[in-house]
Amino acid sequence: MSLKFAILGFLDMMPLSGYDLKKMFDATVKFFWSATHTQIYRTLNQMLDEKLVDQEIVQQTYHPNKKLYHITPDGEKELLRWLVTAVDIPPVRHKLLVKITLADRIDTEKIIDLLNDYCGKLRERLSLYKSKNVHINEEYARSEREKFLWDAVLDNGFASYECELKWAEETAEGLKKFL
């Protein structure tokens, strides 16, 4: 379970509550590793049992109390071990490619619609990428190297969405000869 390690990674930067972690996920790794609050709370409880984190209850007057989680020495050890182990090519669940593979029964026009709609979603995602994040990296990165790494992660998203967009545009264009 990688969620456990992603949580450890964030807690390694600073103590956070489940709620904070959810916001962290959404602000950083959402597009390549999403998590719901349900998952986060449950995983934190497991991690407590495994002594990878400690819990500190913070009393608040004008807001509900929060549970701040701290990484333990055991947690740090696990995190460092996980970080250096090699990874496989990420699995994808690409519905559109499945549909195209099986599209013999539908009209060319409909396939083009599918592709055009997909292009629209990709353009939206790309502009979201452009508007956000770039400055955040400069502000929060704790070193030049960290800034380089965070930029690299952004670049990856950017490049892959652009690659996907180019493919979808070309495929829609090419399909026109079958109209």
Next chain:
Amino acid sequence: MSLKFAILGFLDMMPLSGYDLKKMFDATVKFFWSATHTQIYRTLNQMLDEKLVDQEIVQQTYHPNKKLYHITPDGEKELLRWLVTAVDIPPVRHKLLVKITLADRIDTEKIIDLLNDYCGKLRERLSLYKSKNVHINEEYARSEREKFLWDAVLDNGFASYECELKWAEETAEGLKKFL
């Protein structure tokens, strides 16, 4: 559940057993929609209940009997409806990007190792793509349009792995200044 519709799509081409379906998945959509035999058999039983498929038992002498599944008119209707509905950008679970986001605690050298190993896996996948499939499309496609679609699906895999490889190579190279 898309697995259901992927199965319907294949059964729409010809009647197949669970075993045949598994082979179909592996030969075609494996890299962007994998399925285990467990999943396939389970889903087929659900689909029988929903009357999307019919079962025909085929007696065999030198091999175990097989259960051939046929798509029903209801199944066809469902398939056609599913095929034309728009899709979202596919979700990814990209461990490497998570690690890089959290990599502040590990050596630059180790990060480069991670990236180089990843490059190796991508090159392997790419050469697998080059060696296979290209001829299969020509042989089995039932029309020029279908061949075009299947080629497009191949192109997508190709382009995205190449994009990913380029990114990983450049990132590894760029990291050298922090050694």
Next chain:
DNA sequence: CTGCCCATGTAAATGGTTACATGATTGA
């Protein structure tokens, strides 16, 4: 006064992987 932010959780369902289980045929 409406709706979002804070902050936590449970329950149920669905989706997916891994391991266990059987047993004949065929080719190296």
Next chain:
DNA sequence: TCAATCATGTAACCATTTACATGGGCAG
């Protein structure tokens, strides 16, 4: 004789999503 192919399935587990549930503070 060893491994692969053919062909089916169950059981247990892990991962993920969706819905249900609560309740005060604060801004427009």
